[in-house]
Amino acid sequence: MNQKIVYDFTKFTTTDYIRHLSCVIWFKGCNFRCQYCYNDDIVYCKEGNYSINEILVFLKSRIGMLDAVVLSGGEATLYDLTDICRKIKEFGFKIKLDTNGTNLKLIKKLISQKLIDYMAIDFKSPKYKYENIVGVKKYDDFIKTIKYLINIDFDFELRSTINSSLLDEKDINSMINTISSLGYKNTYYLQNFIETTSNIGNISKQRDINKEKIISEKLNVHWRN
Numbered sequence: 001m002n003q004k005i006v007y008d009f010t011k012f013t014t015t016d017y018i019r020h021l022s023c024v025i026w027f028k029g030c031n032f033r034c035q036y037c038y039n040d041d042i043v044y045c046k047e048g049n050y051s052i053n054e055i056l057v058f059l060k061s062r063i064g065m066l067d068a069v070v071l072s073g074g075e076a077t078l079y080d081l082t083d084i085c086r087k088i089k090e091f092g093f094k095i096k097l098d099t100n101g102t103n104l105k106l107i108k109k110l111i112s113q114k115l116i117d118y119m120a121i122d123f124k125s126p127k128y129k130y131e132n133i134v135g136v137k138k139y140d141d142f143i144k145t146i147k148y149l150i151n152i153d154f155d156f157e158l159r160s161t162i163n164s165s166l167l168d169e170k171d172i173n174s175m176i177n178t179i180s181s182l183g184y185k186n187t188y189y190l191q192n193f194i195e196t197t198s199n200i201g202n203i204s205k206q207r208d209i210n211k212e213k214i215i216s217e218k219l220n221v222h223w224r225n
């Protein structure tokens with residue numbers, strides 16, 4: 001709990017966990033290297049700025065002011081979140097986990113101990129592009145996780161970041177077909193790539209996706225920006 005594994009924290013947000021007043025804990029490091037990632041400072045960070053104990057002191061001071069905590073990153077599931085989540089629950093907060101969905105073992109553990117309430121999982125790309133876009137062979141792990149969550153009827157959302165130089169209309173439709181055939185019924189969120197001065201793949205914004213070509217009858221598809 002004294003190791004500085006937190007890169008930063010956002011003290012207050014209404015947008016990261018819908019219908020909740022929450023704060024966001026940004027864990028350092030990631031097992032992916034997504035080309036479009038604009039959190040490269042968090043991904044490559046060696047030494048964080050805050051320990052969990054420091055974060056818990058902050059959270060304690062927010063009892064009665066916030067109602068939820070978002071665990072994000074980087075990739076929060078690089079760390080065993082069990083004790084952290086238990087402490088957060090003792091304070092009375094709900095917990096949302098943002099993840100790339102590759103640590104099913106930890107996710108199962110957290111769910112079985114009722115330590116998370118909601119998850120947002122990144123669906124990076126179809127299988128045929130996955131390794132190229134994220135830099136590692138983890139597609140099958142991601143699929144195992146969402147199959148598990150669908151089977152136990154856990155409340156979660158899938159979301160994808162779209163840069164047309166990486167994903168086009170055909171790819172997005174392939175992803176919609178994949179998750180709808182697995183039985184995913186919640187809203188599928190699409191968010192446009194945000195151009196920054198630094199991202200891992202040094203890519204820039206490309207043409208707009210033609211939204212009329214995106215399949216809409218199989219799932220509720222919602223563009224966030």
Ligand code: SF4
Binds near residue numbers: 036075
């Ligand atoms: S976008 Fe990719 S590389 Fe960046 S933090 Fe998320 S999973 Fe890691």
